[in-house]
Amino acid sequence: MMLKPRMELGQHIRDCDSELFLIHTTDTPQTPPHSPRSTLAMPSELSFAVFKGSEAGKVVQSISTRERLLPDEVLLKVTHSGVCGTDVHFKSKDIVLGHEGVGIIEQIGSGVKAFSVGDRAGFGFLQNACENCAQCRASDEIYCHSRQIYGLGILDQGSFATYSIQKAAFIFPIPSKLDSAYAAPLMCAGATVFNALFTGNVRPADRVGVIGVGGLGHLAIQFAAKMGCEVTVFSSSDSKKQEALQLGATEFYATRGMKTLEGAKEINHLLVTTSAQPDWDLYIPIMAPRGTIFPLSVSQENLVVPYMPLVVGGLRIQGSLVCSRGVHSKMLEFAATQGIKPFVETFDMSVEGIEQAFERMEQGKLRYRAVLVAKQ
Secondary structure: OOOOOOEEOOOOOOOOOOOOOOEEOOOOOOOOOOOOOOOOOOOOEEEEEEEEOOOOOOOEEEEEEEOOOOOOEEEEEEEEEEEOHHHHHOOOOOOEOOOEEEEEEEEEOOOOOOOOOOOEEEEOOEEEOOOOOHHHHOOOHHHOOOOEEOOOOOOOOOOOEOEEEEEHHHEEEOOOOOOHHHHHHHHHHHHHHHHHHHHOOOOOOOEEEEEOOOOOHHHHHHHHHHOOOEEEEEEOOOOOHHHHHHHOOOEEEEOOOOOOOOOOOOEEEEEEOOOOOOOHHHHHHHEEEEEEEEEOOOOOOOOOOOHHHHHHHOOEEOOOOOOOHHHHHHHHHHHHHHOOOOOEEEEEOOHHHHHHHHHHHHOOOOOOEEEEEOOO
């Protein structure tokens, strides 16, 4: 499979100096680790640069400060962060932005056993859960009623930052075959499409339809194709046809102006990756009996679908957010072994770089995921 190389946009940010960073120690200095998983001596205060939203809708640089790590936390030096459409929704909120983070663990809390200093790890949309409810015990933490998720949970930590403090139980080792710039978008976008396919009981040789070739859609095509499915792609025009076929699609339809999809094979699973609702009169007639429709994007609109065709065809509409932890780990391993790579454009991890990424995303010019890269 041929994929586009990463597109380098913008200028490199300056070295991490006192303005952008870092960790201040006012008591015992750090000492070298005595074992690969040493917690190191904890500084009395952790302080580092972060990038937040603001009431004006502008990205601002700020400082996040914690007294010290809790026993179940890790400190990651962020090297890469994906930029998600959800980040745009929160840019007018006073929170640290970003939830597609990849970095290197620099410190671990006293109770952390699964990770060591120097490990490469990533974190995503799900920040924490109670781990005691029925959902958590069934490994469905994403549906925990006490879950903490991006934008509504831990607000002073994120991936648009020089460092990030995360719960060790909710970060993931990054497979060695997976480049950090590719891993970052998978932490949310990859988790979104993979969860629908994996938990939706999609099987090899099933026909999967993907509406939209964008940040989610271009990953959905790859995952479904690598799972052995026949993939039919629907896009408004044929401008992305060659890319869709290159990514693994077997059929492509440019739907603008179409009244019917005559000749299209029946679809067992339809992934809606666009924020705008599709023309259901176009798609429901090609759904196979007992087929499933997965709305995957964020929208404030009500979902309005024809009633009787759902009843007569035994169709299901299945909501799907992102992966719970076990499925998330499988997603990363699958992406690494199958060579699934997002198309990415890279930007500086800076106010200017973030604003550039937002602008290209809002203008619809991004192909297809933005990744912020920290100066090393």
